[in-house]
Amino acid sequence: xxxxxxxxxxxxxxxxxxxxxxxxxxxxxxxxxxxxxxxxxxxxxxxxxxxxxxxxxxxxxxxxxxxxxxxxxxxxxxxxxxxxxxxxxxxxxxxxxxxxxxxxxxxxxxxxxxxxxxxxxxxxxxxxxxxxxxxxxxxxxxxxxxxxxxxxxxxxxxxxxxxxxxxxxxxxxxxxxxxxxxxxxxxxxxxxxxxxxxxxxxxxxxxxxxxxxxxxxxxxxxxxxxxxxxxxxxxxxxxxxxxxxxxxxxxxxxxxxxxxxxxxxxxxxxxxxxxxxxxxxxxxxxxxxxxxxxxxxxxxxxxxxxxxxxxxxxxxxxxxxxxxxxxxxxxxxxxxxxxxxxxxxxxxxxxxxxxxxxxx
Numbered sequence: 343x344x345x346x347x348x349x350x351x352x353x354x355x356x357x358x359x360x361x362x363x364x365x366x367x368x369x370x371x372x373x374x375x376x377x378x379x380x381x382x383x384x385x386x387x388x389x390x391x392x393x394x395x396x397x398x399x400x401x402x403x404x405x406x407x408x409x410x411x412x413x414x415x416x417x418x419x420x421x422x423x424x425x426x427x428x429x430x431x432x433x434x435x436x437x438x439x440x441x442x443x444x445x446x447x448x449x450x451x452x453x454x455x456x457x458x459x460x461x462x463x464x465x466x467x468x469x470x471x472x473x474x475x476x477x478x479x480x481x482x483x484x485x486x487x488x489x490x491x492x493x494x495x496x497x498x499x500x501x502x503x504x505x506x507x508x509x510x511x512x513x514x515x516x517x518x519x520x521x522x523x524x525x526x527x528x529x530x531x532x533x534x535x536x537x538x539x540x541x542x543x544x545x546x547x548x549x550x551x552x553x554x555x556x557x558x559x560x561x562x563x564x565x566x567x568x569x570x571x572x573x574x575x576x577x578x579x580x581x582x583x584x585x586x587x588x589x590x591x592x593x594x595x596x597x598x599x600x601x602x603x604x605x606x607x608x609x610x611x612x613x614x615x616x617x618x619x620x621x622x623x624x625x626x627x628x629x630x631x632x633x634x635x636x637x638x639x640x641x642x643x644x645x646x647x648x649x650x651x652x653x654x655x656x657x658x659x660x661x662x663x664x665x666x667x668x669x670x671x672x673x674x675x676x677x678x679x680x681x682x683x684x685x686x687x688x689x690x691x692x693x694x695x696x697x698x699x700x701x702x
Contacts (some may be wrong), residue, residue, distance in 0.1 A: 369642075369646070370659050380441075382464070384466065393682045394423075398676060419448075423444070441463075458485060468479060529545060546572065571595045576589065588607040601641075608625065624637065630644060642675055643662045
């Protein structure tokens with residue numbers, strides 16, 4: 343009898359039915375701005391923005407404890423977003439951002455999946471009419487569906503050690519293989535241009551304010567998602583002529599789990615400073631750390647590249663796993679792709695009045 347039980351992921355996916363797990367997220371978090379903070383909605387140079395993200399982590403075969411080769415073990419995540427920037431009134435210096443964000447995430451052989459869509463609203467208040475300083479408040483509401491495929495779940499207590507060839511014993515599984523919940527979040531952000539090439543931004547967000555139910559066992563007391571608190575900050579600093587430094591910092595806390603991401607891009611401008619064309623290359627390095635149940639560990643080293651070409655931005659990154667899971671993962675982590683498009687305005691339509699887009 344072929345054992346389909348996965349050493350790590352199938353068990354983890356099953357027990358996640360009753361656990362308050364962390365949300366899916368991206369290494370290139372600055373290229374999924376509405377997922378980080380709804381207050382990021384609508385803040386860029388242009389009328390509208392389209393973003394796309396893809397992540398594939400630990401999708402390879404390994405030998406589990408039963409000496410059986412296990413496959414389809416990875417986590418696969420897709421996300422897409424669209425937001426627009428509007429003026430609340432004809433003469434207003436403020437901005438209104440409206441956005442839609444979609445995400446789907448699939449984990450392991452049991453196909454534990456999450457699919458959600460959300461609507462974001464953000465209001466950007468200009469604090470000084472003569473300077474590029476802004477304060478925003480954002481709100482998001484969405485719906486998420488979670489599903490699981492029970493047909494691939496085989497648990498240790500189903501086996502008869504004295505007769506391994508016996509038919510699997512029945513196990514108690516929920517009668518429901520999917521459920522839907524409503525989710526609410528909010529956030530705030532401050533952005534300022536200190537000089538022509540010096541910028542700073544700081545933001546804070548709260549997700550799962552309503553702490554929605556997170557369980558396939560409908561008949562039992564509701565298991566709720568922990569609220570997630572996110573703090574993020576970034577800067578752009580000139581290093582040399584046509585070379586900038588763009589450090590970023592992200593902290594997330596959800597229940598007893600905390601995550602820290604700190605690192606920087608080095609940005610090389612490849613076109614002339616006053617050219618109408620834009621081409622820039624970014625190379626970056628991040629370190630991700632995690633703190634769960636009092637244990638602080640280094641989780642991954644993240645290497646990233648990003649190319650800016652006029653209104654397009656394309657990024658690729660890879661995580662090198664350096665946690666205790668390296669015994670199984672062999673330093674393998676996750677590859678991630680991102681792409682965005684910003685519809686630029688002509689100066690005659692007010693482009694000079696739009697904020698300088700924060701690069702973080």
